[in-house]
Amino acid sequence: MIIYWANDEYFQFPEWFYEKAHLTFRLAEGMSYHFLLMWFFAINGICYVSYTIVSGEWRELVPGHDALKQAFQVVLHDLGIRKEPLPPAKFNAAQQIAYTGVVLMGVGSLLSGLAIYRPVQLSFLTQLFGGYPNARLIHFLLTVGYVAFFGMHVAQVIRAGWKNFKAMVTGNE
Amino acid sequence: MNNDRRAFLKFGLAGAAVVGGLSQLLKISPHEFNEGLTRKLFGARREAPTFPRDRAREPRANGNVGLDEELTDWSLKIEAPGLPARSMSLEEVKSLPRVEMTTELMCVEGWSEVVHWSGTPLRHIAPPQAPEYVSLTTPDKSYFVGLDLESALHPQTLLAWEMNGQPLTSEHGAPLRLVIPVKYGIKNIKRIGTIQFTAQRPADYWANKGYDWYAAL
Known part of the structure; x- marks a missing residue:
């Protein structure tokens, strides 16, 4: 499977677009920024997880043992099928699964990313992901996962309204 | 000023920072x-x-810069500071210790292929006190590659004359090409055509076009 390469295998803008936007021969530059910013992605993730552990807030974020069943009720509720209100909690089970899952995805992206960034020097990691082409596929699928997470997240924020958005930004409830 | 306003202000300032x-x-x-x-x-x-030898496949033949000319009397030219330039025939290169290996060739565009190579480690032709960099160019000078000495002297960095058990074809770099698994x-x-050991960081065809000079894997 060709995930992406510099050929116009799947899609191409008209030639003038690349010229106007100065986008010819810049694949490696884009890769380079990716490899620069991945360290900030990693540091950011480590800070976030450390904070939830130190503050004890992980208890509200990690799903409990019957989270799947509860999350199903949340979906029914959000679709308007279940009429009763959800049990009161800072985060419902669907949120807990999503927020914990996305952190695990981040770990997966970081490790699979390192596995394809240095597949020779970190070959043990590349083997762990089933080889170079497989590690690339996993890294790509995780990115598709973020797009799905983002879409759902923004849809839910719009649905929850301005007051909720304000609380998310400011931390004041 | 209420809490929300203050928080939004803080958020704005933090965002600007x-x-x-x-x-x-x-x-x-x-x-x-x-x-x-x-x-x-x-x-x-x-x-x-x-990899096991039977995993080897023929890789794509990407990159034909420097392969246009008809080759007549090829020899490998080797230059190093303070040493007279020398040249080696293909037979002389082939008389150096032979190494065979099956490694993965990885393209910066995303594809990869397992290939079996035969050749001799580049370090066999390196001078004893080699300077920091190595420059390799095609006979017509149109494609050129710069390497750091550590990668150039890596035991798997080969001057290769066979691919998958066959002599190299022209599109894969006959008569002699570089195989360097620690690089893209x-x-x-x-x-x-020429291998030059040099103290200055050499120019590199794709680095000149904005690609990463180091290009390591």
């Missing part, structure tokens, strides 16, 4: 930053994994 920090960050060269960090962390210390495919120069 982040944008300011990022614009500072964009001023550093990402290629240089990555190379500096990755050379310290990993360098080219470890060997690339090898762009560094695996085909049809080597």
Whole structure:
């Protein structure tokens, strides 16, 4: 499977677009920024997880043992099928699964990313992901996962309204 | 001022600080930053994994710069500071210790292929006190590759004359090409004409077009 390469295998803008936007021969530059910013992605993730552990807030974020069943009720509720209100909690089970899952995805992206960034020097990691082409596929699928997470997240924020958005930004409830 | 306003103000200021920090960050060269960090962390210390011979396939023949001319009297020219230039025939190169290996060739565009190579490690032709860099060019000088000495002297860096048990074809770099598994495919120069050991960081065909000079794997 060709995930992406510099050929116009799947899609191409008209030639003038690349010229106007100065986008010819810049694949490696884009890769380079990716490899620069991945360290900030990693540091950011480590800070976030450390904070939830130190503050004890992980208890509200990690799903409990019957989270799947509860999350199903949340979906029914959000679709308007279940009429009763959800049990009161800072985060419902669907949120807990999503927020914990996305952190695990981040770990997966970081490790699979390192596995394809240095597949020779970190070959043990590349083997762990089933080889170079497989590690690339996993890294790509995780990115598709973020797009799905983002879409759902923004849809839910719009649905929850301005007051909720304000609380998310400011931390004041 | 209520809590919300204050918080939004704080958020705005923090956002401006982040944008300011990022614009500072964009001023550093990402290629240089990555190379500096990755050379310290990993360098080219470890060997690339090898595969069973029967996994080997014919790779795509990407890259034909420097392969246009009809080759008549090929010889490998070797230059090093303080030493007279010398040249080797293909037979002389083939008389050096032969190494066979099955490694993965990885292209910066995303594809990869397991290939079986036969050749001799480049370090067999290196002078004893080699300077920091190595430059390799095609006979017509139109394709050229720069390497750091550590990667050039890596035991799996081969001057190869056979691919998958057959003599190299012209499109894969006959008569002699570089195979360097610790680097992306762009560094695996085909049809080597001259190898120069040099103290100055040499020019590199794809680095001149904005690609990463180090291009390590």
